Amino acid sequence: MPVIESRVDGLHGLLRAVLVIAESLHHGSFLWFRGINRSDHKLAPSILRQGKTSQDVFERERRLLTRFRQRSLAYWPSGYPQSDWEHLFAMQHFGIPTRLLDWTENLFMAAYFALNTLPEDTAEIPAVFCLDPVEWNRATPVLSEFGESIQVLTTSDEEADPYRPDTNRKRNKTPVALYGTHNSSRIIAQRGTFMVWGTDTRPLEDFAGELQGRVWKLRLDGNREKLRQSLTKIGFVETMVFPELPSLARELTSQEGWR
Helix, strand or coil: CCCEEEEEEHHHHHHHHHHHHCCCCCCCCCCCCEEECCCCCCCCCHHHHCCCCCCHHHHHHHHHHHHHHHHHHHHHCCCCCCCCHHHHHHHCCCCCCCCEEEECCCHHHHHHHHHCCCCCCCCCCEEEEECHCCCCHHCCCCCCCHHHCCCCCCCCCHHHHHHHCCCCCCCCCCCEEECCCCCCCCHHHCCEEEEECCCCCCCHHHHCCCCCCCCEEEEECCCHHHHHHHHCCCCCHHHHHHCCHHHHHHHHHCCCCCC
């Protein structure tokens, strides 16, 4: 099923559209969201955006993972468990290219990311993607045989092993939905979830056209700055997304500026 696209009128239209989508889900399913600042942006992890082969991608990941492990030890609390999965999620958090694509369980978190980062062309329309992660995984060829027993994978699931950074197993092709390690305050605040890619380096939209997994793309019409201000007025401020002192400083400066 290809990506289902529509245009919505501001935050009111976004919420209405998502509630309609939610009503259409099968029992036990739910939605994940991803906000993008320009609607023509493809859903692909950062390490795949240079058009390299899967062999090159995994080799680069191996080297980055090794170097990150070597150089980051002194920065972690004493005794912190550091599996390859945990390192991969930490790398994603700190901006190192990985096979992970960030999603969130919170609609307005996705709207924040769609509206608060300006593209080079400010005329571009922001958008929010919606994904049914349960149905996506059940539609994935290597998982479909398990039927309704398949949910969102965790890093301890055997079905996730072909996607592990350090796996010796044959790797799967299709990306799957995965719960990650909440090893930073940002991931916790942002209700972060993930999709992890296998050996097929195409963007998610290409897979959506082949599988029965459902993906929606909602383009946000309206003035970007006014929509951003509307998020602020309902309490969705920077410290909710980035719970850190620099964020608090910017937030207070903005709120308590000269009037």
